[in-house]
Amino acid sequence: MPETIGFLKPRQxxxxxxxxxxxxxxxxxxDECLISDERGLKPFETDAFLAYRRMPxxxxxxxxxxxxxxxxxxxxxxxxxxxxxxxxxxxxxGAIPQEDAIVVGLSKMSRLLDIDLFNRTATVxxxxxxxxxxxxxxxxxxxxxxxxxxxxxCTIGGNIGMNSGGAHCLKYGVTTNNLLGVRMVLFDGTVIxxxxxxxxxxxxxxxGLVCGSEGQLGIVTEAIVRLIAKxxxxxxxxxxxxxxEAAGSCVADxxxxxxxxxxxxxxxxxxxxxxxxxxxxxxxLDVEALLIVEVEGSEVEMEAMLRSIIEIARRHDVMTIRExxxxxxxxxxxxxxxxxxxxxxxxxDYICMDGTVPLSQLSHVLSRTGEIVAxxxxxxxxxxxxxxxxxxxxxLYDINDPEDAARAEAAGNDILKLCVEAGxxxxxxxxxxxxxxxxxxxxxxxxxxxxxxxxRAAFDPQWLLNPSKVFPLEGRPxx
Amino acid sequence: xxxxFEPASEEGIASVVRSAAAERVTLSIVGGGTRSxxxxxxxxxxxxxxxxxxxxxxxxPAEMTMSxxxxxxxxxxxxxxxxxxxxxxxxxxxxRPVLGTSGEPTIGGVFAANVSGPRRYxxxxxxxxxxxxxxxxxxxxxxxxxxxxxxxxxxxxxVKLLAGSFGTLGILTEVTFKVLPIPPAAATIVVSGxxxxxxxxxxxxxxxxxxxxxxxxxxxxxxxxxxxxxxxPEGAATALRLEGLAASVSLRAQKLASALARFxxxxxxxxxxxxxxxxxxxxxxPYADGTMRPLWRVSVAPSVGHQLVAALRLQTGxxxxxxxxxxxxxxxxxxxxxxxxxxxxxxxxxxGHATLLRAGEGExxxxxxxxxxxxxxxxxAERLRASFDPSRIFNPGRMAVA
Numbered sequence: 001m002p003e004t005i006g007f008l009k010p011r012q013x014x015x016x017x018x019x020x021x022x023x024x025x026x027x028x029x030x031d032e033c034l035i036s037d038e039r040g041l042k043p044f045e046t047d048a049f050l051a052y053r054r055m056p057x058x059x060x061x062x063x064x065x066x067x068x069x070x071x072x073x074x075x076x077x078x079x080x081x082x083x084x085x086x087x088x089x090x091x092x093x094g095a096i097p098q099e100d101a102i103v104v105g106l107s108k109m110s111r112l113l114d115i116d117l118f119n120r121t122a123t124v125x126x127x128x129x130x131x132x133x134x135x136x137x138x139x140x141x142x143x144x145x146x147x148x149x150x151x152x153x154c155t156i157g158g159n160i161g162m163n164s165g166g167a168h169c170l171k172y173g174v175t176t177n178n179l180l181g182v183r184m185v186l187f188d189g190t191v192i193x194x195x196x197x198x199x200x201x202x203x204x205x206x207x208g209l210v211c212g213s214e215g216q217l218g219i220v221t222e223a224i225v226r227l228i229a230k231x232x233x234x235x236x237x238x239x240x241x242x243x244x245e246a247a248g249s250c251v252a253d254x255x256x257x258x259x260x261x262x263x264x265x266x267x268x269x270x271x272x273x274x275x276x277x278x279x280x281x282x283x284x285l286d287v288e289a290l291l292i293v294e295v296e297g298s299e300v301e302m303e304a305m306l307r308s309i310i311e312i313a314r315r316h317d318v319m320t321i322r323e324x325x326x327x328x329x330x331x332x333x334x335x336x337x338x339x340x341x342x343x344x345x346x347x348x349d350y351i352c353m354d355g356t357v358p359l360s361q362l363s364h365v366l367s368r369t370g371e372i373v374a375x376x377x378x379x380x381x382x383x384x385x386x387x388x389x390x391x392x393x394x395x396l397y398d399i400n401d402p403e404d405a406a407r408a409e410a411a412g413n414d415i416l417k418l419c420v421e422a423g424x425x426x427x428x429x430x431x432x433x434x435x436x437x438x439x440x441x442x443x444x445x446x447x448x449x450x451x452x453x454x455x456r457a458a459f460d461p462q463w464l465l466n467p468s469k470v471f472p473l474e475g476r477p478x479x
Numbered sequence: 480x481x482x483x484f485e486p487a488s489e490e491g492i493a494s495v496v497r498s499a500a501a502e503r504v505t506l507s508i509v510g511g512g513t514r515s516x517x518x519x520x521x522x523x524x525x526x527x528x529x530x531x532x533x534x535x536x537x538x539x540p541a542e543m544t545m546s547x548x549x550x551x552x553x554x555x556x557x558x559x560x561x562x563x564x565x566x567x568x569x570x571x572x573x574x575r576p577v578l579g580t581s582g583e584p585t586i587g588g589v590f591a592a593n594v595s596g597p598r599r600y601x602x603x604x605x606x607x608x609x610x611x612x613x614x615x616x617x618x619x620x621x622x623x624x625x626x627x628x629x630x631x632x633x634x635x636x637x638v639k640l641l642a643g644s645f646g647t648l649g650i651l652t653e654v655t656f657k658v659l660p661i662p663p664a665a666a667t668i669v670v671s672g673x674x675x676x677x678x679x680x681x682x683x684x685x686x687x688x689x690x691x692x693x694x695x696x697x698x699x700x701x702x703x704x705x706x707x708x709x710x711x712p713e714g715a716a717t718a719l720r721l722e723g724l725a726a727s728v729s730l731r732a733q734k735l736a737s738a739l740a741r742f743x744x745x746x747x748x749x750x751x752x753x754x755x756x757x758x759x760x761x762x763x764x765p766y767a768d769g770t771m772r773p774l775w776r777v778s779v780a781p782s783v784g785h786q787l788v789a790a791l792r793l794q795t796g797x798x799x800x801x802x803x804x805x806x807x808x809x810x811x812x813x814x815x816x817x818x819x820x821x822x823x824x825x826x827x828x829x830x831g832h833a834t835l836l837r838a839g840e841g842e843x844x845x846x847x848x849x850x851x852x853x854x855x856x857x858x859x860a861e862r863l864r865a866s867f868d869p870s871r872i873f874n875p876g877r878m879a880v881a
Contacts, residue, residue: 117683119781173603192855198778198780199599199600199778199803199807200595202643203849205642205644208640209635209639212635229688256541360539385630390628426633451637451866458862
C-alpha cells in the first residue's frame with residue numbers, strides 16, 4: 001500500500017558505516033546478543049502496526065543493564081539512532097525501526113528479581129511479560145493490576161513505554177499509577193534510578209514523565225511495580241441492549257450513581273458477532289450492544305453492586321442479563337473480549353483507533369463514528385473500555401487494496417479528530433507512535449508541542465532515541 | 480518593598496511573567512500561602528499570587544472530573560464535590576495546624592505541592608488524580624497538557640511533572656482532576672498494645688487480606704492519647720480503615736477483626752470516629768503543638784520504618800508515628816533536626832527520603848528541605864527546569880535543584 005506516514009530520512013553517514021558499526025557492537029556484546037543478517041533482522045522490521053515496516057541496521061539483545069549502557073554510550077558517541085523494543089506488540093508503530101537504527105530488544109532481560117510481599121512490590125527486569133508478574137504472585141493472593149489484552153506477550157518495559165492500560169484500570173488505574181520505580185539508561189549511557197519502594201520521591205516526578213514517553217527518554221531495564229491483594233471474588237455480567245445509545249447512557253448512569261465496577265467493556269453488534277464466532281463465549285446475538293460489567297469483592301458486596309447496576313440497566317431497557325455462574329464461565333466471557341483484536345484479524349485487516357472521550361460524549365461519538373466509516377464505504381466494529389471512555393473502533397479493510405487502505409486511514413484520522421473535538425484525546429493507551437504523530441497538532445498548539453519537545457531534549461539532546469515517533473516530523477527543534 | 484502581583488486572568492499572569500523574564504526579575508509564586516513553609520526558603524524580587532484566579536470551571540459528576548482555576552479555595556472545591564456525594568480520593572493534608580499558617584489553601588497549591596493523605600497508600604497521590612493542567616511557563620506562554628479524560632497517553636505526560644514541582648516549572652492556572660464517590664460507610668479496626676515492629680507486621684498482614692484496607696497507621700503510646708479526644712483504647716493503637724457499602728464494611732470489619740484478634744485486643748470504631756481519627760492522622764495532630772520543633776516527613780519501604788525509628792532513638796530524642804502501613808513516618812525531634820543522622824540511617828535501611836517540614840529559621844536556611852538527589856538525576860532535573868523556565872525566574876531556591 002502507499003505509505004502516507006513518513007519516517008526520518010536515514011543518515012547516510014550511519015548507513016555507510018554499517019560494517020564498522022556491527023563490528024564494534026560485536027566487541028561490546030556476546031555473539032548471541034547481536035543480529036545483523038537479513039533473515040535474523042526480518043522479525044524486527046515491524047510491530048503490531050503491521051502496515052509499516054523498516055529493516056533496522058542491526059538488532060542487539062543485551063543481557064544486562066551494563067550492556068544496554070555500553071550500546072547507548074556507543075550510539076550516542078557516533079550519532080546512531082536507537083529504537084527500544086519489548087515484545088513488539090505496539091499497535092501504533094512504537095517499536096518500528098528505521099534503516100539507520102539499532103534496535104535494542106529487552107527480551108533476554110526477563111527475570112523476576114525480587115518479590116516482596118511485605119511491601120507488596122515486585123522488582124523485575126524490563127523484558128518480563130505483564131502476565132508473568134501476576135502469575136508469579138497469584139499463589140500468594142496478589143496480582144499486578146494493569147492488564148492490556150496482549151498481556152501474555154507484552155513486556156513490562158513496553159507497558160512503561162506506552163503507559164499501558166487494560167480492561168481493569170477503571171478501578172486500579174493504568175501503568176503510571178502502579179509503577180513505583182525504574183532503573184534506566186540515559187542516552188549517554190548513564191544509569192539512573194527513579195522512585196523505589198519509598199513513595200513520592202521529592203524532586204520532579206521524572207518517573208511520571210518517563211512512563212508513557214514511548215522510548216524517547218531512555219531505556220528502562222528494571223522496574224518496581226505495585227502488587228495488590230486479589231479480591232475475594234470477581235464476577236462479570238453481560239448486559240445486552242437494543243441500541244448502542246442505550247448501552248452508552250447506561251454506562252454514564254452507572255458511574256453517575258457512584259458505582260465504580262472494576263471494568264465496563266462495550267461491544268457493538270459487529271464486534272459481538274466476530275468475538276462469538278471465535279471464542280464461543282455465549283454472547284447474545286440478538287442485541288445491538290453488549291456491556292460486560294465486572295464487579296469484585298465479597299459475595300455481599302458483589303450482590304449489592306449488581307443489584308444497583310441491574311436496576312440502572314432496566315431503566316435503559318436492557319434486553320438480556322447474564323451472570324456468570326462459574327469461574328469457567330467468567331473466564332469465557334473475558335476470553336471473548338480479550339480476543340477481540342485477534343478474532344477481527346481473522347476475518348479482515350483492520351486498523352484500531354484508541355481515542356478517549358468524556359463519558360457524556362460516548363453515544364454521540366459512537367454514532368458519528370458509524371457515519372464516518374460508512375461514508376468511506378467501510379465497516380467498523382466497536383469494542384472498548386466504556387467506563388473510562390477509551391474507545392477502540394476497528395475499521396475493517398483489505399490491506400491488499402491500496403484505495404481501501406487509504407480510505408481506512410482517512411476514516412481513522414477523522415474519528416480521532418472527532419474524539420479531540422468532543423473534549424477527548426487521540427490515544428488512551430496505545431500511544432502515538434508513528435500512527436498518530438501528525439495528528440498531534442489537532443490536540444496541541446505549537447507552544448504545547450514545543451514545551452514537550454524541550455522536555456524531551458533535556459533527556460536526549462541529539463534526538464536519537466526512537467526519533468521518528470510521537471512528534472510531527474515538521475517543526476522539531478534543530479538537534 | 481516587595482511588589483505583589485495578583486492578576487485576575489491567565490493572560491494577566493502570562494504578561495507579568497513575560498516582563499519578568501525580559502527583565503530577569505524573579506518571582507515567588509503563591510496560592511493561599513498556607514504551605515509557603517514547604518521546601519526551601521525562596522528569595523525572589525516579587526511575589527505573584529494566583530488567589531484571584533478562582534472558580535470552578537466545569538464539574539460533571541457523572542464523568543467524575545472537575546476543572547477549577549488554580550486559585551479556587553480548596554474548601555470551595557470540596558463543598559461542591561460533597562454536595563454531589565464525591566471527594567478527592569487522595570485526602571490532601573491541611574498544613575495549617577503543623578505549620579501555624581493561616582488563610583485558605585488553594586486547589587492549585589494542593590497539586591503544585593502534590594499533597595496527599597492516608598489514602599494515598601492505596602488510592603494514589605494527588606499526581607495520580609491530576610488529569611490535565613494549564614500553566615504559564617517561564618517564557619510567559621500558556622501551555623496545556625493532559626486533558627479531562629481518565630486515560631490519555633497522547634504525548635509526554637507533563638501533567639505528572641507539574642504536580643509536585645512547587646511552582647518552579649510553571650504557574651498552574653487551571654487544573655482538571657478525577658474525583659471519586661464518597662464511600663457511604665466506614666469503620667476503623669484498632670489493635671492495641673503492639674510495639675512498632677509488631678505493628679508493621681500486622682499492617683502488612685491486613686494489607687494482604689482481600690478486605691480493601693484504605694488506611695493503615697500505627698500510633699505509639701506517646702501520641703495515642705492525643706487522637707480523637709483520648710478515645711482510643713489503652714496502649715499503642717494500630718488503626719486500619721475500611722470503607723465502602725454499609726453491608727460490605729461491616730462484613731469486612733468482622734473478618735479483619737477476627738483475623739487480627741490473635742495479635743492483641745481489637746476494637747471497632749464507627750463512621751464518625753473514623754472520619755475524625757483519619758483527619759487527625761492526615762493533619763499530624765499530635766505535632767500541631769504550636770512550636771517550631773523540627774518536624775520531618777519521612778518515606779521509606781513500610782518494612783523498615785520501625786527500624787529507622789529504633790536506630791534514631793538510640794542517638795537522639797525523637798517522637799514518631801506511622802501512616803501508609805508504616806512507610807510514612809512523622810518524626811518530631813526534641814531539639815536539633817539531626818538531618819545528617821536521619822539521612823544517614825535512611826540510606827542504611829535501604830533508601831527513602833526525608834523532607835524537613837518545619838524547623839527554626841536557622842535550620843531551614845542551613846538544611847536542604849528535600850532529600851538530596853543523585854548527581855545524574857539532579858543534573859537531569861536542572862536541564863528539565865531550564866526547558867520550562869530558561870531565565871530561572873520561578874521560585875528560585877525552592878527545590879534546590881540549581
